[in-house]
Amino acid sequence: MFDDRSPIYLQIADQIKNDIVTGALAEDEQVMSTNQYAAFYRINPATAAKGFAQLVDEGVLYKKRGIGMFVSPKARELLRTGRRESFFAEVVDPMIREAKAIGVPLTEIVQHLEKDGEQ
């Protein structure tokens, strides 16, 4: 589930952000408590709490005293905007580099996108 190559609290935060972006977690939906989360993934509760605290700091989650943590109403839009900004640098550019290295012409990529992208 988690790997040992980067802090687990960041991996937890990324995973929850991913669930929000894909819609698996809806806005204003309650998320697992840190203790439930820690037990489910077999990790230290303090590590889980740090991941959740990070998301509260970033405005992705909000707390209701005595009840738990919930997805912020604007979280999905906020995260999608952030990811859109890095989409070309992180997803498209490496693909172009790879295409050039192995000799796939860009026109072929455009064709592929036009044919399959609309489905």
Place this chain on the structure above:
Amino acid sequence: MSGLGVRTENLSVRFGGVPALDGLDLRLAPDKIHGLLGRNGSGKSTLAAVLAGFRRPDDGRVLIDGMVPFENAVVTSRVCLIRESGDLVDSAPVKHVLGLASGLRPYWNDDLAGELLDKFEVPTKKRVQKLSRGKKSALGVVLGIASRAPLTIFDESYLGMDVPSRNLFYDALLADYTEVPRTIVLSTHLVSEVSALLEEVVILDNGRLVTQSPVDSLRGRGASIVGPAAAVDELTADLAVLAEQRLGGTKSTTVLGDLDGALLAKARSAGLEIGPVGLQELFVHLTGTTHVKESSR
């Protein structure tokens, strides 16, 4: 009840003149799960025994909540050390062992012990010596968890258990720790298996402290830099080098520390590859002798 804090000052223990612990200065914060990591013979078990008051230091001292544990009943009743050997009365039936623990441990929880014995399928009517190695280890961890001692130390006590039983142990420990927070020390060399359970780690080597740190900040602190030997050497000249490996003109150097943006940019422009180093690998480098491996051609 709250967990006990631990402090050692210049702690030294020698066996026949050979140091097992060598001037150890350490602090374990209360109510956290600490990992005590080190290779075989690094001093983990000796440290555990001194913390529990099983033996007296030759030099320096150990303070548990400000008190010396050796021959101090106030402290030792609140410190529970579970070793792989079990320290159990072999000829007694399991239920007598439980009765003894409930008499000695002020925070003992009988219901929890029963529930855990069921989970681990430890037969309570059998004598301890008739149990398999796995069931004996399971009995040990049940005693450790159900004691709810403010300082509980598991010294490789779960090595005899198979993977499903170890997972049961990790789940039971986390669940009960969440319910009743206390100071827990897990001594082990199975770094990758337990690291996610920990909040802090202490790494020992040859009886000395290598590092003490929150475990999550050690993740991603190592990096491996791979490329032409001269370029790698130039980039890593001022870094803490943990290991080096060569294959012909290519060199891989493992370094410790957070690499800043300028250094990363320099590495990229020199065509060097930079990769993260996992915790287990970092542990191996931190506790091994640094040497350059030269591959023959």
